[in-house]
Amino acid sequence: MQEKKIELDKSHFISALDACGLLSNLEVGKELHEQIFKSGLLSDTAVGNALMCMYGRCRALNDACAVFENMHHRDVVSWNAMINIFANLGHSTDAFSCFSEMQAYRVLPNKLTFLALLSACTTANALLEGKTFHRKIVELGCDREDLLVNALIRMYGQCGAVEDALAVFDHLRNPPVSAWNFLIGAYCNGCNGKGALNVFRRMQNSGREPNKITFLHVLKACAMTGVQDYGKTVHELIKECGWGYDVVVGGALINMYSKFRDLEAAKEVFENMEEQNVVSWTAMIDAYANHGYHKEAVRLLESMKQSNCEPNQITLASVLGSCVSPVALEDAISVHSYIIELGLESDTFVGNTLVGTYGRCQAIDHAYQAFHRIGEHDVVSWTALMSAYLRCHKHEEVLQLFQYIQKDVQPNRVTFICAVKSCTYMRDLAKGKEVHAKIMESSYNSDIILKQSLIDMYHSCGAYEELYSLTS
Template sequence: MAAKLVCRYFSHSYTPEDISRKQMESPKSSPIPDLVVNPRSAKSAPIHTQQSKTSKPRSIRPNDLNLIKTLYALVDSGSMNNALYLFEKMNHSDTYIWNVIIRGFSNHGLFQETIDFYYRMECEGIITDHFTFPFVIKACGRLLSLVDGQKVHTKLIKNGLDFDLFICNSLIGMYFKLGFTDYAEKVFEEMPMRDLVSWNTMVGGYQIVGDGLKSLICFREMLHSGRQPDRPSMISALGGCSIEGCLHGGKEIHCQVIRSGLELDIMVQTSLIDMYAKCGRLDYAESVFNRISSKNLVAWNAIIGGYTLNGHFYESFACMKRMQEDNFIPDAITMINLLPSCSQLGALLEGKCIHGFGIRKMFLPHIVLETALVDMYGKCGELKSAKCVFGQINEKNLVSWNAMIAAYAQNGFLERNDYGLCYSWFGTTAIQLFSNMREKGIKPNGSTFVSLLSACSICGLVEEGWEFFNSMKRDYNIDHGIEHFGCMLDLLGRTGNLHVAKQFIEEMPLAPTARIWGSLLTASRNNNDIVLAELAAKHILSLDHDNTGCYVVLFNMYAEAGRWKM
């Protein structure tokens, strides 16, 4: 019922308002009547271009406070074109007005313009100070530009600003965004003085790079240093618990939240919901959610995602319905959280309705949403739709490639063409897609090889399977996980190499799980090898696992062999 209500809502939603990415505003009228804005300059104000030789000499004194206030007001209002026009009429020797423009570009998300204007400042010989660099460093981090970031870092060292507290905090954040944890740690260790922002940047930085353990260790060190955690501290530390699935640590931080008087902060409450859901305690997550007096869309999305993550798929749809009744309109994150529920339930109609809702609301292109759609269509057996969405992704990343490769690997043997006459192997298509991915310069990860090995198993490609398995460590330095051994065992079992499969299990560096022995049991069943089936069943029964399937397989094999008595 809940799924039908969701389908109805997404299918009959109102026409969406225009949603567009915020861009640099067009020139606005000046807040001061006497200031005349040149419309041609306002339309295009190049940063690198020097003033024309025929332009009139600047006649405005740099210490004219009224003009500086006007420049400041234009920047704060987002009228960067007007601000640049006024800037060109002012005396450029004043570092302050340069910093005002750089701050404006950075605060309005114009990060490339921030860096370009900084380089122009350098070319004109203007002295940079400790107010200049934090905004430029922020821009380098947002643009993921290590080269520019290191140039700026070198410059501030020459200027003797490498120990400035605010600049060091900015450098730590930049290096974490770039993924260079060692550089961030070095800056932090060499800081002569640290404040709460320094610690928060480190705790949050480890969370950004996915190292939840170090995030929690750093948080504990911060507490031992005598720092009182604030909202960002708690949110980052809870994020570390979410990454590691550390329920005990999350409970401790929850206690810390209560002692700090932050238990009613909705951002902290949302982080608690996310942490408890990812640690498998949905009851705790629901308890925190129900105590939120004024729920926002982020909190609703967190609990919907929690239901989906813990396999409560119908509840996720019902929660979305309650969110709608609370007058909240789903956003892209809501749909990303709901699509896995569609995948697991095989709810193709609801998935298509969500897709259509996203198109009407102009949420696309959105790399995460598009990847979730590829995954949903693949798991629902709609390869044509999955390929269509995948083809429309502008900048495909590793996750989107993995989703498409997995879609082919999950959908059986054959693909019918448009004329219904010719067939091709899904497995070989997945392998070809992997080759295309490598040609694009994208390196695979462990999930990529799970899909590839599954494809080889389905198609019986033994040699290709061994090649992919061996290339993981040899070519990409990826350690084999239990899921990779499971895929190889499936491949060997499907091709009837039971003794090789048994030897493969014995030589595994990891302890075989029930799934591993279950694969051998299934292969033994398919090849009528009762002796090997009994061996696999013995190991399965020795493990703390649901053994119902094991008993059923053995019973059927004994019945077919006429062995009705033990």
């Protein structure tokens, strides 16, 4: 643009920034920012809003905040954009603080403000804020609008307040399919499959036609509750509605039949799909892997390869997860070779899974080599290697690793369990006390599973005074 000396006006800049945001092209977005500065348009509110949104879409939070803070005039769009950016990037507390500041400046919120705020309420910790926003929506007179009703139902579901979600829903005279879907989804999110299915039956009785999203939630609910006959009835209904061969619905059907332990039905769904993508292949592989059919899982991975469908990290983890004993070592090595071919050996998630797999196969040398080929180690990497050593009864190595990682990572529950178990097997009371002290300094100091492991360790070491202290 600069080489051709094209003069851009306000509307051109806004359109260009919007395109950069959609493409997540931060580099070009920053070049535009510089041109806007030189053109003297940086003080324009609409241009500032567009800049902020571009940075938000590019996940450049600090840049978005800088634009917001330096704006000469902020309108409701500016505040909404900033709240939305915080919400989208997982900074819920900042979103709420931004709204408080907005109120302090006496800027009146609108529907979009509350849509952004409700999207920031994603856990039970945010329920109080969610209820506050609900009251304000009622005060604004927008509590019957589909978008906000759906957002409220979704918010209450994510916060674990399904009864509140139901209360919002029950105020609707003729709920749209989206509201039904959000309510069914709320029950599913709360692991209440029975409640989800009751809502679905109520939806059917109301005469409202389910859509693809409805069926995805309902299949999840069937899998949760284990109602095999009803699951098959829903499958027939899906066929009648024309979704029987859909690849996404097919993946959900495979998962449901896998939960029912009906692998033949899962296989039939897989083979009858109109197309098979990485999600459907992974679902079928996972079904075999979860039920101990590691040969079938490995064979299916080979078929996937032959069909020119490239697996992702989840696919590979599913196959490796089926290799759970030394008899599966040859297959694990075969999958490892394919991982190298795909260039994923250094991927942290895949590498961690490989280390864990070799540990279960009691192939400690392979586990060690896989560990050292991981590009970036995290606590799971170190814990997987410790677990591999533990399975091979190399307890000195487990404790050496535990000591070594203290500098770089924060141990998790499994890390501590590995260390305590090695102390138990070695009857090493001194080391056991050291590990116990580390546990007490951590956030796992009241963990029940760790407490039981410590009890076993002190009992094994004959340290009855410490045992009494721990159990009293």
